[in-house]
Amino acid sequence: MQSDRFRPLVDANGPFVSVYFDDSHDTADAAAQLDARLRDVRKQLEEQGVDTSVIEAIDSAVRGAHPPVGRSGRAVIAAGDTVVLDEHLIRPPTTTEVRVSELPYLVPIVEHGPLHTVYLLVAVDHEGADITVHRVGRVSSESVEGDGYPVHKAKSSEGHEYGKEHAVEEAVRKNIREVADRVTHLVDETGAQVVFIKGEVSSRTDLVSALPERVADKAVQLHAGARAGGTDETEEQHEITQEFLKRRLAVIDEAAQRFAAGRGTGLAVEGLADVATALRDGAVDTLIIGDIGDVTVVADTELAMLAPDADTLSDLGGAPERTLRADEALPLLAVSTGAALVRTDERLDPADGIAAVLRYAENSSAG
Numbered sequence: 001m002q003s004d005r006f007r008p009l010v011d012a013n014g015p016f017v018s019v020y021f022d023d024s025h026d027t028a029d030a031a032a033q034l035d036a037r038l039r040d041v042r043k044q045l046e047e048q049g050v051d052t053s054v055i056e057a058i059d060s061a062v063r064g065a066h067p068p069v070g071r072s073g074r075a076v077i078a079a080g081d082t083v084v085l086d087e088h089l090i091r092p093p094t095t096t097e098v099r100v101s102e103l104p105y106l107v108p109i110v111e112h113g114p115l116h117t118v119y120l121l122v123a124v125d126h127e128g129a130d131i132t133v134h135r136v137g138r139v140s141s142e143s144v145e146g147d148g149y150p151v152h153k154a155k156s157s158e159g160h161e162y163g164k165e166h167a168v169e170e171a172v173r174k175n176i177r178e179v180a181d182r183v184t185h186l187v188d189e190t191g192a193q194v195v196f197i198k199g200e201v202s203s204r205t206d207l208v209s210a211l212p213e214r215v216a217d218k219a220v221q222l223h224a225g226a227r228a229g230g231t232d233e234t235e236e237q238h239e240i241t242q243e244f245l246k247r248r249l250a251v252i253d254e255a256a257q258r259f260a261a262g263r264g265t266g267l268a269v270e271g272l273a274d275v276a277t278a279l280r281d282g283a284v285d286t287l288i289i290g291d292i293g294d295v296t297v298v299a300d301t302e303l304a305m306l307a308p309d310a311d312t313l314s315d316l317g318g319a320p321e322r323t324l325r326a327d328e329a330l331p332l333l334a335v336s337t338g339a340a341l342v343r344t345d346e347r348l349d350p351a352d353g354i355a356a357v358l359r360y361a362e363n364s365s366a367g
Contacts, residue, residue, distance in 0.1 A: 146175025266361030
């Protein structure tokens with residue numbers, strides 16, 4: 001997962017409230033279930049002494065967002081009484097998790113959040129398309145109605161003259177080109193990394209063929225739904241979720257392979273001490289997060305000077321001013337240096353629950 005989406009958290013001032021819960025909307029009583037979960041969140045925050053203004057800001061953010069379709073989770077991180085991050089998760093966490101801490105807690109988003117914060121959903125037919133741009137916390141829609149006409153071939157009683165057939169084919173091509181031009185513009189404008197396309201097979205195929213290669217490479221055709229009604233939103237969302245999960249598994253697999261290849265070459269490290277060193281040096285390309293547990297690290301006033309213990313930090317010339325949870329401090333330091341974040345699965349069990357693939361071999365970087 002690229003860390004750009006978390007940059008606002010680096011510059012925000014704590015304390016932070018990090019909340020993760022099941023936000024599914026797949027039952028008739030979904031609204032009542034959400035109320036119950038938010039009451040539970042409120043109770044936990046009150047027990048931890050969180051100010052009412054912060055609790056209300058979180059509650060308003062959740063209730064004010066467009067509800068998800070089907071199974072979903074929710075991540076909300078507030079700095080003071082300002083909600084800095086608010087995202088739907090691909091999969092709901094198994095239990096509600098609430099943390100009040102000096103730093104934000106990012107690991108559940110890295111584990112359950114979509115890799116891409118912007119994607120397009122295009123419902124296309126031979127007359128045009130309905131395009132929805134999904135951004136974090138915001139959804140916008142528009143329609144493209146092509147000028148090409150007619151788009152339906154003549155019935156048998158009307159004859160099958162070549163001219164009519166040719167006119168229909170040209171009209172369809174014109175409309176599809178207009179849709180392709182608009183999709184391309186939106187991809188360039190928003191930075192969307194995925195374009196989901198639904199509709200009749202011929203319409204989907206024609207659109208992908210009309211897209212420039214750089215956009216066509218981002219296209220994923222959905223089998224559920226069509227432009228003119230008949231859309232099963234639950235099935236459609238299931239297909240989208242499965243695609244995101246497939247991409248997440250591919251990212252984990254790639255990170256595991258790069259880590260294995262980097263062992264013994266200076267391009268991969270594991271364990272709290274070596275990873276902390278690499279993060280301090282800005283050498284981490286990808287931080288691989290396993291089961292860190294409740295381990296802590298120490299830091300000076302600035303997070304950049306961080307070590308596993310006070311003696312090590314002192315040896316580095318830093319003053320041990322802060323004791324922080326490692327599962328909060330290490331990911332945030334990685335974000336501040338532009339490193340990617342990956343939550344590993346059973347394929348990788350690094351020492352101390354933490355590892356990294358490096359940008360360069362540190363033992364050869366001196367000078």
